[in-house]
Amino acid sequence: EVQLVESGGGLVQPGRSLRLSCAASGFSFDDYAIHWVRQVPGKGLEWVSGISWNSGSIGYADSVKGRFTISRDNAMNSLYLQMNSLRAEDTALYYCAKDFQPRRKYDYGVFDIWGQGTMVTVSS
Amino acid sequence: DIQMTQSPSSLPASVGDRVTITCRASQDISYYLAWYQQKPGKVPKLLIYAASTLQSGVPSRFSGSGSGTDFTLTISSLQPEDVATYYCQKYNSAPPTFGGGTKVEIK
Numbered sequence: 001e002v003q004l005v006e007s008g009g010g011l012v013q014p015g016r017s018l019r020l021s022c023a024a025s026g027f028s029f030d031d032y033a034i035h036w037v038r039q040v041p042g043k044g045l046e047w048v049s050g051i052s053w054n055s056g057s058i059g060y061a062d063s064v065k066g067r068f069t070i071s072r073d074n075a076m077n078s079l080y081l082q083m084n085s086l087r088a089e090d091t092a093l094y095y096c097a098k099d100f101q102p103r104r105k106y107d108y109g110v111f112d113i114w115g116q117g118t119m120v121t122v123s124s
Numbered sequence: 125d126i127q128m129t130q131s132p133s134s135l136p137a138s139v140g141d142r143v144t145i146t147c148r149a150s151q152d153i154s155y156y157l158a159w160y161q162q163k164p165g166k167v168p169k170l171l172i173y174a175a176s177t178l179q180s181g182v183p184s185r186f187s188g189s190g191s192g193t194d195f196t197l198t199i200s201s202l203q204p205e206d207v208a209t210y211y212c213q214k215y216n217s218a219p220p221t222f223g224g225g226t227k228v229e230i231k
Contacts, residue, residue: 035220045160045168045211045222059218062125100170100179107218110158112179114167 002026002113004096009118012086020118022079022096027113030054030074033099033106036081038092039117048094049081050106057105064090086122093117126151128214130223136231143199145226147212152192156216159188159197162225163208171210172197204230 008020022034035050049060049070058070069082079096097111127150137143147157155175160168170179172188175195185200199206207230212223 044225045162045213047220047222050218050220061219095167100173107220108156108215109220110170110173110213110215111160111168112170114169116167 002098004098004113004115006094006096006115006118009094009120011121011123013124014087014122016086017082017084018086018120020081020083020094020096020120022081022115024077024079024098027098028102029077031102033104033109034072034079035097035099035106035109035111036070036079037095037097037111037114038090038120039095040092046092047109050099050109051079052105053103057107059106083120086120088122091120091122093119125219126153126214126217126221128212128221128223130210130212130226132226133224134227134229136229137202138231139202139204141202143202143206143228145197145210145212145228147190147195147197147223149193149195149214153214153216155191156214157188157190157195158213158215159186160211160213160222161206161208162211168211199228202228202230 005023036048067085095117098113100110100112157175159172162168176188209225
């Protein structure tokens with residue numbers, strides 16, 4: 001079964017850091033771009049960041065650029081999101097999502113498999 | 125950045141109705157448009173990509189059309205299990221961008 005499982009969310013104070021992880025199984029992880037998409041409960045979807053299959057192309061939403069860093073470890077079938085200088089407006093459910101076709105750049109993300117999400121709450 | 129605008133934001137309809145959701149891009153995105161369904165409390169599900177190609181396993185009552193800046197998602201005969209919020213998303217270039225969503229409810 002193709003699966004993505006996020007972890008690492010929690011309650012954190014403004015200005016602090018958090019690292020999210022996404023463990024993949026059931027597919028050739030190193031063939032696919034993977035993304036982070038977030039959703040404030042009850043609100044819409046916002047793409048956060050994406051990384052191509054070989055880490056050759058990486059992108060960020062303007063809202064997180066300079067504060068968040070995406071990375072992947074293909075040997076461990078894992079994706080990460082290092083989140084620094086967190087703000088209240090970063091509070092959301094963070095999903096990792098797989099691209100629907102292999103060997104594509106992150107720019108053209110279409111998301112066919114989603115994890116269940118990990119909740120990040122930024123509050124003092 | 126290209127903006128994606130969906131209408132309506134809320135759509136009450138009866139079982140069996142034909143339902144149409146519109147998505148408009150602020151610039152030409154060719155056919156690089158996907159549609160997702162998110163049922164209450166669930167993760168989003170890819171329905172359609174390339175504006176009109178149905179993802180495997182999606183019921184044939186769902187269809188998509190359009191190109192350039194104007195796109196539609198149609199449910200030919202609304203079923204109770206179709207109650208959800210539907211999002212369009214453009215992917216012609218970075219950043220991938222979602223529309224604001226359309227909540228489909230049963231009247």
